[in-house]
Amino acid sequence: MKGGSEKYLKQRILNDTKFVGHENERKEIYDLILRTVEYGESNSALLIGPRGAGKTTLIRDVMTELQTQESFSNNAILVKLHGLVHTDDRLALKSVTSQMNLDNAVDGKVFGSFAENLAYLLACLRTGEKHTSKAVVFVLEEFDLFCSHHNQTLLYNLFDISQSAQAPLCVLGITCRLDVIELLEKRVKSRFSHRQFFLFPCEENVKTVCHLDYALRRIERYLYIPDDVDIDNTLKKQWNRNIRNLLGNKRFKAVIQRLADIDICERTLKNILVQIISQLQDDYLSVEDFLEQINVLEKDDMVQVLQDLNVLELCLVISMKHHAEIYDNQPMNFEMILSRYIKFANANSNIQSVQRPVIMKAFEHIQNLEITSIVSGGGSRIQKEYQFFKLLVTPSQICEAVKKSVGLPTEVVQWAHSSLA
Amino acid sequence: MDKGRCLGGGRFVSTGERIRLPDDVTMGYIIEHLLKQPLTVVDQFHSHLEPMKFIRRDMIEDQISFSYARSKDEWNVVKIEGFDEEQDQNRQVTLFAMDHTLTSLKATLPCRDTQIEQLYNLFAYKDEPFVESVYIYGGPSTGKSIVVTTLLEKLEIKHAVVNLIECYTSKILFESILNKFSGHKIDPRNPSPYAKCDNLMDFIFNLQKLSEVEDLENSILVLDKAEELRNMDFNLLAGFLRLKELSAISISKNFVKYCQPIINKEHTINDSTALWRNIAPSLKSSLEVLYLRVDSVHSQKTLTTPKENLAQSLELPFYAKYLLIAAYLASYNSVKDDKRLFMKYHGKKTKTKKDVNVKNKVSERLNTQLGPKPFTLDRLLAIFYSVVDDKVGFNNNLLVQVSSLVELQLLSTVSDNCCLDGLKYKCNVNFDFIHGISRMVGFNIRKYLSDFSHF
Structure with missing residues (x-):
């Protein structure tokens, strides 16, 4: 069609930018930003909610509505920072400078401290009285990542400015961590307005x-x-x-x-x-x-990966499963698994015996698929055969994969389902 | 059929007989010549009577119909690349597949129909928005990369393929992505990238700048071996997933490789069992080569020298062999068993309850399974002297054997080389190997291993 x-x-599904629901929160945030721009109030707020709850969409929706008003777009500057992109305060400040279109003003100047630099940037926006200064709206996405920056300099300065009313400033943090307040240092926390909005997917x-x-x-x-x-x-x-x-x-x-x-x-x-x-x-x-x-x-992806293994590899995984069950998830090594497999292969004449290097190769393949992971300790000097590892798939996943794969020898299926090794 | 009633009372037939040409030509003759009505010529229909090869490649898409004919051994068909000439002699399948990229993709990449269909549905329609990211996974060499790249090439979507193994730092990764998107060629005399990117911020900035120059709308970024992203900076994986119009790729599934042994086997199963027995050894060895995935030149050599002979083929001096045996014993026996194993009069051992318990326990945790333990040179020499029957002089020649064993990597040093006194070693050979060696010198190694000599 x-x-x-x-x-x-x-x-509609992919480029959906319309925000629906949460009228109260939307209204409050809208008013908050508007007050900063119209009356020169400084504010700070946190927007908290699980991933996919619509936090960023809400901000974007509010901003697009505000930017249609001429008085707003003339008097305010929007600065967007993202915790994943601006991984330290130096980068963040660089980005702030360019988003404020102040690259030329700062060019060549040397600043003693971060605070001086930021204060200079804000002073550049001022034209005279307090209420004539341009307002700046900071949107900090992935706010929790900014908390891990050295000394939380950026957060401290932003909150400090918004507290001491040097320039109209609105700081909006977006995060999915509920405990984000605990991440703030004491001096930063005391400067934060403690205004928090919680967004949950279902309307409360x-x-x-x-x-x-x-x-x-x-x-x-x-x-x-x-x-x-x-x-x-x-x-x-x-x-x-x-x-x-x-x-x-x-x-x-x-x-x-x-x-x-x-x-x-x-x-x-x-x-x-x-x-x-x-x-x-x-x-x-x-x-x-x-x-x-x-x-x-x-669907379980791991079961599919297991289904893709050949019979030998599946046998090795089954013997790992038995080993893990008998020894209560103690780490194991290749030699243990090998002897368990060989015991099984010898007991069943239908299973073709293969050479040790072939089994080793199959084992390495299993390791590459990350079905097992090496237990650290002992260093790299231990030979491959004796290196301890743990099984990363559950017994039920293995059983399901065995059940689903067709053409397995009956002995293997029985062995997989038997509780005795 | 009553000719008269259906066509102008038989006059059409008589006209046709008069000009002695087929019905369609008669019809044209009546309209154009007798009734003097001009016919509209439509170029896009084609008859088998005109040479098809004159339809140029770039004209094909505008045509309404094609035809084909065969005179003697020569085909009068449209000249077009595509399916095999053998399979598709009149080129109809190829023509059909032309506007069906999907069909041609399925033909070139067999057994991947559902996967191709899924990707095709997501990316084929350029006026529709693309999804943010797609994750493709599957075992090694199962055709993940080939499916993605051929699909993107056939659909003519702008894309950049980067391999995370080649781009092992974020800087190289960012710069090579930008190079590929911008079509920037690196000059060997002046190797500079399109733009310098040290971090994600620079990358995004440069990407935005690039998109002003070139149209990057609906372009796709393919990250091969994406599992490596986990080992790189924490913000990369999350950052890439957030970038719009980008897609991540990782690992899918293969059948071709694993099918081969089954095909081989089926040939023999149809034959008699005797033939099976005859062919089994060679089949087995060739299967092993297949499993190990070594190249054929190399595999020929391994076939001629089976693994068991490796111990025999290794030429070691007599005492070096004994030293190696002693090293193996030292590595796989615990110190507290030494007295019992190597002394002639070790006194009577009373069986304690603990010993019985140990014996009854399933013999899973054998020393031979836990790997070699380090031992000192003194212990090695002591075991060596108790194992060797004849008297051996303690001199330089003997000690040099130890270091030559280390040189051959049969032993390895555990402690630092600086402290000469307490040098510790480990034995690197496995049981099969040492069993072969001890058989050659006529020594029963099982007797001296605490795993095998049950007390």
Whole structure:
């Protein structure tokens, strides 16, 4: 199908910038920034919520709305910093300078300290009285990572300025760590306004939080095509009817309940929807499409990796499993596993015996796939055969892989399931 | 059929008979010549009567229909690259596959249909937005990279492939990504990258700058061997995942390699069991070569010298062999067993309850399985003298053997070389090897190993 609806839906899911819900928090943040710009108030706040809750989207949404107002865009500068990108305060300051368009003003100047440098930057924005100075809105994403910077210099200076009302400054921190206040040093903490906003995926004013309803509502929001979209009308009607039927379907609800029980993150839902939309064949969504994607989500990758092993490698993994069960997850080495395998191979005439180097190679392959990991200690001087390692997969994963792989010799299957070594 | 009723009361037939040409030409003759109505010529339809080779490659996409014919041994077909001439003589499959990149991809990369389809659905339509990141995993040499690169090349999407093993620091990584996106060629006389990037911030800045010059919309970054990202800076993996329009790649699955032994085997299973027995040894050795994945030249040598003979082929002096045996015994016996194993009159050992328990326990934790323990030179010499029957003079020649064993890497020193006094060694050979050696000198090594000589 290429009626344009697929493209529209993909756009909508992937480039969705509209923020929905959490009206109270949005209003407060909106007012906070506005007050900084209009009245020269300095503020600081933290936005806390789990990943995918819409923290960044909220800020972006607020900022785009504010920037449409002319008085705002003339009087305020937005500085965005990201904890993953600006890994130390020197880089952060460099980025702040360029985002304030002050590269020329700072060029060639030498500053005694970080605070001096920042104060100079802010002074550059001032034209006279306090309220005529340009306001600066700092948005610090991954705020917790800024806490690990040396002496927390940047945070200290930002909060200090916002506290002492030198220049209108609004500091917004975005983080997913609930204990982020504890990460702040005492002198930094005392300068922070302790204004915190918590964002959780489900709206909290609903007393009994129903994940299913929430997920269904989001699916409807992403998939329903509104009337004003330029798509063939009959197609649109048919599609929307399809979606409505689907949302009312009992089986569909059960499938989405399964998803909501594991994960209610926005990102997971988006990933699933994109997969489904891009695989769409004939303008029709069925419960099976969703079911298939959720099965993929629930699938254990490690079992698949184990299924891909050849019989010899699988035998070695099984003997590791037995060893781990007998010795209560004590570390093991190649020689122990080898002797256990050879015992098994000798007991069953159908199993072809192979040479030691072949087994060693198979063992190395297992190690490369990170099914096992070497226990540290002893140093690298120990020969490969005697190096201790631990098994990283659970016995149930191994059993499942054995059950699923076809064409295994019966002896191997029995050996895998037997509790006796 | 009643000719008269269907076509102008038989006049069409009579006209055709008069000009003695086929029906379609008769129709044209009537319209153009008799009725004087001009026919519209549509170039995009093609008949088997016109030479197909005159349709140029760049014209093909505009045509509505093609045809083909075969006169004698020569094919009158469209000249186009694609499927094998044998399989697709009239080029219809190739023509069909042309606007179906998917089909041609599936044909070139067999057994990867679902994976190709998934990737194709995500990236084939350029006017649609791309997903932020895709994670591809699977065992080694299962066609992950080839699927991704051929797909991106066929779809003509701008992409940069970087291997994380080649780019082992973040600086090299960032610079090579920018080089590839900008198409910057490094001049060997003046090897400078497109832009210098020391950290993620510089990289993002330069990427933004580059996107002003070149269109980087909907381009794809392929990170091969992405597992290495874990060992690099903490912010790289998370940082790459956040970058829009980027995709990460790691490891998928293979069948080709593992199929080979099965095919070989099936040939013989169909034959009689006698033949199977006949072929089994050579098949087994060739299978081993396959498992070990060594190249064929090298494998020929290993076939002629089986592993057991390695101990025999190693030419060691008589006393050096005994020294090696003594080293093995010292490494794999604990010190407290020495007295019992090597002294003639070690007194009667009373069986304690503990000993019985040890014996009854499943013999899993044998010394031979735990690896060699270090021993001192004094202990080595003491064991050596108790093992060798005849009298050996204690002199330089004997001591030099120890260091030559170290030189051959049969022994290795554990402690630092600076302290001459308490030098410690470890024995590096395994049981099979030492068993071969001791058989050659007529020595029963099992008798002297606490693992085997149960007391």
